[in-house]
Amino acid sequence: MTMALLEVEDLSVEFGRFRAVDSVSLRVEAGEVVGIVGESGSGKSVTALALMGLIDEPGRVTAERLSFDGRDLRTMPVAERRALMGRDIAMIFQDPMSSLNPCFTVEYQLTETLRIHEGGTRRALRARALDLLRDVEIPDAQRRLDAYPHQLSGGMSQRVMVAMAIACNPRLLIADEPTTALDVTIQAQMLALLLKLQRERGMGLMLITHDLGVIAEVAQRVMVMYAGQVVETAQVPDLFIAPRHPYTEALLSALPEHNIGQRRLRSMPGVVPGAFDRPAGCLLSPRCSRVQPRCRTEQPPLFGPPGQQARCFFPLTEASR
Amino acid sequence: MTEAALPSTAASPWAELWRDFRRNRGAIIGLAVVVALVACALLADVIAPYSPSEQYREATLRAPSWEPIDGNCFLLGTDPVGRDVLSRLIHGTRLSLLIGLVSVGLSLSGGVLLGLLAGFFRGGVEFTIMRLMDIMLALPSLLLAVAVVAILGPGLMNAMYAIAIVMLPHFVRLTRAAVIGELTKDYVAASRIAGASTPRLMFDTVLPNCAAPLIVQATLGFSTAILDAAALGFLGLGAQPPTPEWGSMLASALEFIQSAWWVVTLPGLAILISVLAFNLMGDGLRDALDPRLKR
Numbered sequence: 001m002t003m004a005l006l007e008v009e010d011l012s013v014e015f016g017r018f019r020a021v022d023s024v025s026l027r028v029e030a031g032e033v034v035g036i037v038g039e040s041g042s043g044k045s046v047t048a049l050a051l052m053g054l055i056d057e058p059g060r061v062t063a064e065r066l067s068f069d070g071r072d073l074r075t076m077p078v079a080e081r082r083a084l085m086g087r088d089i090a091m092i093f094q095d096p097m098s099s100l101n102p103c104f105t106v107e108y109q110l111t112e113t114l115r116i117h118e119g120g121t122r123r124a125l126r127a128r129a130l131d132l133l134r135d136v137e138i139p140d141a142q143r144r145l146d147a148y149p150h151q152l153s154g155g156m157s158q159r160v161m162v163a164m165a166i167a168c169n170p171r172l173l174i175a176d177e178p179t180t181a182l183d184v185t186i187q188a189q190m191l192a193l194l195l196k197l198q199r200e201r202g203m204g205l206m207l208i209t210h211d212l213g214v215i216a217e218v219a220q221r222v223m224v225m226y227a228g229q230v231v232e233t234a235q236v237p238d239l240f241i242a243p244r245h246p247y248t249e250a251l252l253s254a255l256p257e258h259n260i261g262q263r264r265l266r267s268m269p270g271v272v273p274g275a276f277d278r279p280a281g282c283l284l285s286p287r288c289s290r291v292q293p294r295c296r297t298e299q300p301p302l303f304g305p306p307g308q309q310a311r312c313f314f315p316l317t318e319a320s321r
Numbered sequence: 322m323t324e325a326a327l328p329s330t331a332a333s334p335w336a337e338l339w340r341d342f343r344r345n346r347g348a349i350i351g352l353a354v355v356v357a358l359v360a361c362a363l364l365a366d367v368i369a370p371y372s373p374s375e376q377y378r379e380a381t382l383r384a385p386s387w388e389p390i391d392g393n394c395f396l397l398g399t400d401p402v403g404r405d406v407l408s409r410l411i412h413g414t415r416l417s418l419l420i421g422l423v424s425v426g427l428s429l430s431g432g433v434l435l436g437l438l439a440g441f442f443r444g445g446v447e448f449t450i451m452r453l454m455d456i457m458l459a460l461p462s463l464l465l466a467v468a469v470v471a472i473l474g475p476g477l478m479n480a481m482y483a484i485a486i487v488m489l490p491h492f493v494r495l496t497r498a499a500v501i502g503e504l505t506k507d508y509v510a511a512s513r514i515a516g517a518s519t520p521r522l523m524f525d526t527v528l529p530n531c532a533a534p535l536i537v538q539a540t541l542g543f544s545t546a547i548l549d550a551a552a553l554g555f556l557g558l559g560a561q562p563p564t565p566e567w568g569s570m571l572a573s574a575l576e577f578i579q580s581a582w583w584v585v586t587l588p589g590l591a592i593l594i595s596v597l598a599f600n601l602m603g604d605g606l607r608d609a610l611d612p613r614l615k616r
Contacts, residue, residue, distance in 0.1 A: 052514050057444070086515035099507040103529035113515045148334065164511070 005030045005172055005204045006051070009065035013043075013050045013228075016058060018275035020046045022228040028172060028204040033195070035219030035236070036208045037251070041272045043228035044208045045094075048174050052091055053081060068172070087117045090165035094177040096157035100149035106133075106160055107145040113167050132163040137193060155186040159193070166197055172204040179214060191218055212251060216240055221307065224248050227272050227283045230302065231311045238308070244315040246288050282312070290314060341609035348605020354598035362415040369408035370396070373565040377403035382581045398583040400574055406583060409565035410591050416566045417595060420481055420550040421543040427485035429539050432492020437523045439493065440500025451497070454490035462487045466549055470558040477566070480559035484549045488542050495538055499531035533610035540603035544596040551592050567592050 004027040013021040021043040028034045036044050050061045053073070066073045068089065073081060093099045101109060110129040114120065120128070126145065133141035136159040149157060158178065165173055175194060179187040195218055198205045207219055215222050215236065222239050224232040224247065232245040243249045250268045252258065259265045270287040279285050282295040294313055302309040342348055361368060377393060385398040385406075397407040435454075439447040457465065469483035503509060504527065512526045553559035554568025562569060567588040574584035 049510075054510055054513055082516040082518065084516075085513075089514075091511070091514045093507040093511060095507055099511055101508045101512070101526060101530065103532075112512075116516060161511070164515070 003070050004028060005032075005069055006206070007065055007067045008051065008063060011047065011050060011061070011063040011066065013046050013055055014060045014062075016275075020059075020228050021050060024225070024228075024230055026223055026230075026233075028206055030171065030204050031198075031202045032221070033198060033205045033207060033219045035215035035222040036206065036225060037210060037212060037215050037222060038225035039210055039251075039272060041227075041274070042225040044210075044225055045176050046228075047225075048091065048176050048206070048208055051174065052085060052089065083117070086113050086170075087168040088170055089172045089174065090168070090170040091174040091176065092158075092161050092165050092178050094180050096154050096161055096181060097149075099161050100152075100157055102149050104148075105145070106147050106149070106152070110145075110160070110164055110167060113164060117168050128167075129163075132167055133160070135166070135197070136160070136163045138163075155182055155190070158182060158186075158190060162190075162193065162197070166201065166203075169201060170203060172206065173198070174206045174208070176208045177210070178207070179209070179211070187214075194218075212240075212255060224251070227278075229283060229311060230309070231284070233302075233307060233309045235307070242316075242318070244304075244310040244317075245312050246290050246316065247284050248310075249316060250289075338609050342605050345605040345608055347601045348608070351598040351601030351603075351605060354594060355602055358414050358418060358595055358598065361411050362418045365412050365415050369405075369411040370394075371405040371408040373404065373409045373412040374563055375404065377405075379403070382577065382584070384581070385583050397587055398581070400570070400584050401577060401581075406587055409570060410567070410587060412565045413567045413570065413588070413591065414595075416477070416560060416564065417547045417550065417592075420477070420484070421546045421599075424481045424484040424488065424546040424550075425539050425542045427482070428488040428492055428542065429535065431485070432489050433496050433528070433535065435489075436493045436496020437500055437528065439497040440504065440527075441519065441523055447497070450493065454493050457486075458490045463549065463552055466553060467556065467558060470553060475558045475561065477560040477564065480550055480553045481546075483553065484546050487549065488545060491538060491542070492535065495534050496531060499534055500527055503527045503530050534607075537603055537607040537610060540599060540606055544599035544603070547592065547599070548596050 006026075006028040008027065009025045011021060011024045012019060024043070024047055026034065026036075036047065038044050046055070049055055051066075053061075055061050063074060068084065071084075073084075076084070100106075107126060107129050110132060111125040114125055114128055129145060130141055133144055138144055138156060138159050144152070144156070144160075149160075152160065158181075162178075173194075178194065179190050182190055191214060194205065194207075197203070207214070209215060219236050222234060222236055223230055224239075224245065226247050232239070232243065232248045234244075239248060240252065243252055250266075253266045254268070256265060268287055273279060273283060273286070279296070281297045282288070282291075282300050285291050285295040288295065292314060298313075300311050300313045302311050303315065304310055342352075377399060379391065380393060380395065380399050381403040382401055383390070383395050383399045383403075385396060387394065387396070395405050395407070397405075397410070400406055400409070435450050439450040460468075466480075466483040466487045469486055470479055473479035473482060509522065509526060512522060517526060550559055550566070551568030551571070554566045555572040557569070557572060560566035560569050562573060570588040571585060574581075574588075578585045
């Protein structure tokens with residue numbers, strides 16, 4: 001298998017003079033779970049939206065390569081791309097309460113995608129919708145079909161969202177912070193459900209989150225983003241055992257589990273640079289505890305072999321950690 | 322499978338709307354009057370005791386009375402040429418509701434279309450549409466209506482067009498604002514991801530969610546339309562004299578305001594009551610439809 005399900009090279013998204021996403025490259029193989037992690041404003045969601053072709057004017061999307069299953073998404077006619085989306089690529093959003101159309105019943109929304117992409121009689125569609133609700137483990141599925149979104153709880157809405165996303169057996173599922181809006185017990189159920197579905201159906205799963213714990217539990221590979229750039233890519237155990245980028249290390253050391261017995265959590269001073277305060281050198285340089293003179297003047301490229309890269313002139317080693 | 326019952330809020334949306342609407346006594350009164358007006362309009366030929374245009378020359382300007390005189394009983398009196406005021410009012414209901422329906426219908430469909438375009442295609446399209454609407458809003462509404470009638474020529478149909486044009490900016494602005502609000506929600510993005518085309522997004526996904534403010538504005542627009550039509554009729558620019566339209570009834574009887582109060586007062590009261598009823602109903606609908614105003 002040389003051809004990945006999703007291949008992206010040098011994807012950039014610009015809003016005016018602000019680069020929200022800066023030369024991101026990533027690949028997702030079939031049946032693989034890839035995590036994208038980063039704090040708010042690091043460009044995770046914009047990356048996902050750009051993949052789905054949802055960036056509107058005045059945003060500009062450029063990429064060296066943007067292909068799904070070997071087909072180029074950039075040159076594909078609009079109608080063909082629309083047909084691909086929803087059927088082969090699906091997406092789940094962060095806020096379950098606003099992700100369902102308040103005007104229509106669960107059944108209508110579940111069958112809408114099916115009706116457009118596959119068709120079928122009303123009764124067959126209703127049966128499919130019921131199966132889907134059972135797949136996402138909604139209790140009392142039969143009666144939920146006729147419910148409106150305001151009659152569902154957050155966790156149930158999210159399950160319906162997942163059911164809608166997997167309705168056409170997509171080969172790639174992009175989940176944009178699927179657990180952020182849910183409480184902790186439901187989060188665990190939700191992750192278990194996503195993983196189960198991913199395994200059963202052999203989907204590629206791209207999981208966007210700011211929760212390293214989620215990544216550790218679920219993903220096989222991880223990509224750390226900061227201010228629109230990929231700062232580190234690694235296999236999951238490696239990243240947690242031996243982070244090489246100072247930002248990754250800072251994220252890890254801020255986890256409550258790593259601060260047991262201390263009065264305050266360790267944190268990183270400052271915020272992600274915005275449109276007007278981008279440093280000249282490494283984007284992390286104003287906040288980095290290990291900053292060197294070179295970091296302030298020169299932008300580091302990604303060092304290292306594919307899959308194990310870090311954007312740092314002075315990556316952490318066993319000795320310096 | 323658990324046997325958990327759905328919460329009590331699981332009533333159908335219509336039942337819920339009715340529950341919220343019923344709580345407002347004014348709205349119920351408004352609704353009752355509106356229903357009565359609709360009944361009058363539908364059954365005008367049956368209810369009205371006389372023909373609205375037949376002139377009883379021996380009984381001009383007769384005061385309202387229960388007593389039959391010469392075998393004719395004019396409950397609300399007669400006008401200067403001897404037509405029964407009650408029958409003319411009843412037939413006038415038909416016209417007023419028709420005016421409301423047609424001008425609100427025209428205005429609503431045009432306004433929704435322009436508002437959707439402005440909300441979906443920001444930039445040039447939006448700028449052109451919205452500035453045009455601003456210009457229309459800058460003119461006093463009656464003056465604009467008079468200007469439109471002056472161009473099209475007086476008459477009932479042209480008055481309806483004029484009123485529709487005057488009300489257009491309100492619907493456009495309302496639709497655009499609602500559309501822009503809805504477009505930021507994730508379900509729109511979800512629908513786009515599912516492969517929905519722009520027209521489908523506009524009419525199937527977003528428009529139903531913008532319906533609540535539009536329904537309210539349409540109801541309130543009904544009363545504006547009736548009022549404006551009466552004003553145009555009064556100025557001689559709307560329905561032309563033999564037509565039993567409330568505004569033109571007022572205008573044609575103006576000179577008798579001192580001697581025969583009923584010919585002027587009763588059409589005025591009819592306008593007042595129907596406008597009030599529509600406003601009350603519209604307010605009640607707004608309270609029931611707008612989640613921010615609930616409880």
